[in-house]
Amino acid sequence: MVGQRFIQLLAEHPYFELTCVAASERSAGKRYSSAAKWYLEGEIPEAVRDLEVVPVSPEKVRADIVFSALPSSVAREVEAEFAKAGFIVASNASAYRMASDVPLLIPEVNPEHLDMIEVQQDSRGWDGAIITNPNxxxxxxxxxxxxxxxxxxxxxxxxxxxxxxxxxxxxxxxxxxxxxxxxxxxxxxxxxxxxxxxxxxxxxxxxxxxxxxxxxxxxxxxxxxxxxxxxxxxxxxxxxxxxxxxxxxxxxxxxxxxxxxxxxxxxxxxxxxxxxxxxxxxxxxxxxxxxxxxxxxxxxxxxxxxxxxxxxxxTIRGAAGASVLNAELLVKTRKL
Ligand SMILES: NC(=O)c1ccc[n+]([C@@H]2O[C@H](COP(=O)([O-])OP(=O)(O)OC[C@H]3O[C@@H](n4cnc5c(N)ncnc54)[C@H](OP(=O)(O)O)[C@@H]3O)[C@@H](O)[C@H]2O)c1
CATH class of the missing domain: 3.30.360.10 (Dihydrodipicolinate Reductase; domain 2)
Known part of the structure; x- marks a missing residue:
């Protein structure tokens, strides 16, 4: 549900180019159009239709920013692997929201909490970082x-x-x-x-x-x-x-x-x-x-x-749109 909203919001985004989609082993290896049961109005965006779905693994993903709509149980391990490997992870999952070194952002409310990224990278030794949006x-x-x-x-x-x-x-x-x-x-x-x-x-x-x-x-x-x-x-x-x-x-x-x-x-x-x-x-x-x-x-x-x-x-302000806005704030204010 959230992944499809991400695709809809990122397909023609002025800052971001959607380069890769990843999901479970059930979907990996299939074209996105065969793996996804598209439920949103309109067609699957052209740029994504034929992308091959890859497994959720830092070695397989080609990107600078990873938008995560994983179940929380999976996100705990996977998001840390991506951050460790140098990716910025903009997450919807609850796994890291309340961690003391992870920004839990609503860009209109607490944009200054992005500064926690430095604390996070120092304490965890990550090159990348996790930023989260709330429930x-x-x-x-x-x-x-x-x-x-x-x-x-x-x-x-x-x-x-x-x-x-x-x-x-x-x-x-x-x-x-x-x-x-x-x-x-x-x-x-x-x-x-x-x-x-x-x-x-x-x-x-x-x-x-x-x-x-x-x-x-x-x-x-x-x-x-x-x-x-x-x-x-x-x-x-x-x-x-x-x-x-x-x-x-x-x-x-x-x-x-x-x-x-x-x-x-x-x-x-x-x-x-x-x-x-x-x-x-x-x-x-x-x-x-x-x-x-x-x-x-x-x-x-x-x-x-x-x-x-x-x-x-x-699924927009409460999930995918929230993560995309977080990433826009990060890019615009940190010049990533
Ligand atoms: N829906 C909302 O309004 C909303 C709002 C805020 C936050 N959230 C959070 O966002 C996350 C996603 O929610 P959703 O509603 O989009 O759930 P969903 O429709 O069930 O989608 C879950 C996605 O995670 C993938 N996945 C599941 N297990 C996996 C694994 N072991 N390895 C790799 N990928 C795996 C699935 O892949 P397949 O497609 O291959 O099955 C699917 O694409 C959850 O943490 C949820 O709490 C949701």
Missing amino acids: CSTIMATLTFKPVYDAFGIEEVVVTTMQALSGAGYSGVPSMAIVDNLIPYIAKEEEKVETEALKILGSFNGSEIEQADFKISASCNRVPVLDGHTVVAFLRTSREATPEDIKRVMRSFKGRPQELGLPTAPPQPLIVREEEDRPQPRLDRNAGNGMAVTVGRVREDSILGVKYVALGHN
Whole structure:
């Protein structure tokens, strides 16, 4: 699911040329068009159709940057091998996200965490490096937290997610389990949403991250939507903020990708809507070419102060697009 989005985003990218595709032994040796069950709209990009799929091995891959959409269990070993062999690995997998020397990046939120690469290369003796993007729901949630955190501080947050089927991978959730249904559990998801945002919003002091100091409680659900994760957030801010204050800081929020004009950056990372029934997955997941998060129903909450609904495309902003934006930031700011 994520690999195909990578191919779609990289096929005609102004900075990158897609030179190689790698997958499991099941696919290695086949042409990409025979190995992949293409599920995205449109045809397989011409430049990739006839590429031979190679095994996931540094000796077989011809590239400078490797975009990884491996299962986490495989990523732990494989991504380290690639970094050791001198590749930059831009990863979607959770294996290294919380490692103390690995940047967990959202380029609009913590671009300065890229400086952790030097710490990583020193401590591990790697010529290459691993940079990671957060869990898909964490990305949507943390983009909305950032302007609020900077302007008013955050004391505590409660989030409920409603996550799309594509987030579970192609063979993730059987149709018999999810049609006419909702599954109130996604393995290891709540832990990720409760911890990753604190690293991302933390400050890097040159050697380590001092994590943000507030609590997040998450409840994650799988819903019968194909693409687009919805996050409902309830927040207590440190300084008083009205719903109008929250909307104002979200609307004016921009980051380094917008300043640098990175190709995958949406003009507005957060789009705040006023309609009482938005955002909705079918209507809003492609905002900003799938890279913007749409926020709506910003209103007072009688317990925590403020609440809202946020939605973003999980395989674009929540996965492949996030990794591509990370790599664009790296290339533009480090001149790799
Ligand atoms: N889907 C999302 O919205 C999303 C969002 C954020 C992060 N992620 C993360 O991104 C990663 C990929 O997720 P996905 O949804 O794209 O999963 P997926 O559809 O199941 O794809 C997994 C890919 O990994 C390859 N693979 C599996 N085992 C392998 C092995 N032993 N050696 C080499 N390659 C192997 C598969 O190759 P074959 O094609 O040959 O089987 C396939 O291409 C996961 O870590 C996931 O947690 C996903």
